[in-house]
Ligand SMILES: [Zn+2]
């Protein structure tokens with residue numbers, strides 16, 4: 194046995210040089226540690242059973258890391274497929290990749306799965322997991338794979354498309370660029386073959402490493418996501434490193450469902466999505482209209498203070514504008530189809546930028562006017578696929594709080610820094626506090642402009658971000674076709690991340706539209722353009738806030754801030770006069786004079802998530818006071834009217850949550 198020199202990293206990342214006997218595997222190195230489910234050898238994820246070679250650098254992959262979870266989840270997908278084929282022998286296999294929080298597997302079956310099917314499948318999966326089947330890798334030639342999988346038409350297709358499939362993320366799970374491999378599931382005791390699948394791996398060593406999973410639902414899915422292909426049935430599951438982690442995930446899902454903005458929007462009478470208008474085109478009801486107006490008014494005030502000028506532009510334009518801007522070349526599939534009138538194609542605008550550019554270009558500009566910051570609540574329309582349209586967060590018609598800043602190259606770094614500070618400050622005022630930044634760079638093959646320009650713009654964004662005490666995450670190749678961007682990612686109350694504000698540097702559009710300004714030395718120079726939206730779309734931000742607050746908006750945003758509830762009719766006049774005082778302070782107040790009993794009125798206000806209830810009975814009338822009731826159910830009696838008014842007014846002015 195010759196000695197093989199390897200470098201071994203332990204769980205803590207400590208490196209050690211070691212000599213191991215030939216044939217040693219990662220399992221031999223880490224075998225005692227149940228949390229290690231795979232290895233990373235020279236940067237590549239592999240099975241623990243793969244023998245090590247001279248010079249290999251070996252790291253353990255832990256079950257509770259991103260890579261570890263993905264491997265366990267994908268291995269669970271194998272178990273799912275095995276169970277399905279055992280219960281539905283005619284089922285043909287599609288693909289089964291890991292996804293965020295879980296996994297799925299696609300099957301060609303004669304009818305969709307129902308909930309009882311899922312229960313039976315899950316029960317069988319638990320038996321398989323318990324039986325401790327081993328995952329064993331086997332290299333096969335293309336022909337061998339074809340022979341072994343002759344009854345699996347979709348796998349045969351993947352084998353034939355091996356080269357092409359490698360570039361397709363999900364199909365890449367089964368076949369990679371190099372050799373084909375089949376993974377056998379072998380019985381723990383007898384070693385006999387239980388099931389097999391074409392797969393690149395890696396997998397957990399045995400099914401016993403699958404600790405906590407649950408099947409969630411099934412849905413139709415086209416093979417390779419193409420509607421021209423056959424419709425398969427996809428089963429989704431979630432998988433975690435422990436029962437506790439699974440429980441916590443299920444709890445968050447339940448909470449997310451309770452906070453679903455579509456549900457809250459109906460319960461609180463804020464907005465709806467009429468079929469008659471079309472998918473992704475919401476209407477805002479009076480109460481939703483109030484929230485939206487308050488959101489916009491505050492934004493408008495802050496933008497005015499920060500030196501923005503407000504403009505307005507139309508919703509449609511002749512096609513020429515989007516030819517010049519490049520949108521028809523690069524963005525056409527995201528646009529609504531054109532309308533033809535008087536021999537000209539008109540488009541609904543997917544972005545406001547070209548119109549703001551025309552405002553800039555409407556006359557000569559001097560360096561003294563820069564930075565010129567043009568702001569518009571601009572409505573745009575996008576052809577989102579019907580499958581992805583979702584409530585307010587993915588719509589086809591939306592209003593952006595959109596601004597374009599025209600400045601000199603010298604002004605750009607400071608402008609970007611100020612902009613980031615402004616954006617974060619404003620988002621905090623709306624109650625979001627947990628952020629990180631993401632820098633999206635040049636998209637390969639889908640970008641205009643020189644490398645030098647891209648680099649300067651990317652560096653300017655990076656520099657602006659580095660001055661701010663937030664994590665910066667790279668999103669390589671994620672920029673728009675005309676420039677790199679920084680996006681502000683916010684975590685909501687449930688820990689979910691939402692991409693909100695984006696700040697984009699653009700040298701391209703100023704060039705395409707030949708924008709100029711006169712510099713101090715009299716020469717003509719080209720300005721830089723910065724695109725930025727803060728809410729992104731108001732509709733989407735509304736939806737995010739609603740879920741963040743679970744519908745209980747802070748007083749300044751609540752459509753009804755105070756409900757006055759009399760104990761009996763005799764107390765109505767007293768409350769009416771208090772309501773009048775609150776209204777004079779600009780507050781939104783209702784007096785509930787309905788015939789319902791007081792308790793019922795309190796429940797109604799509670800359900801509507803009104804921040805303050807003011808109750809009044811005989812005592813209150815006699816003492817010219819009022820009783821305070823909060824959303825928490827907490828109550829404060831005998832509060833003087835002055836005190837009541839000032840408590841509410843100050844909560845609204847300071848935009849706090851109560
Ligand atoms: Zn696999």
Ligand SMILES: [Zn+2]
Pocket residue numbers: 544545546597724725
């Ligand atoms: Zn823009």
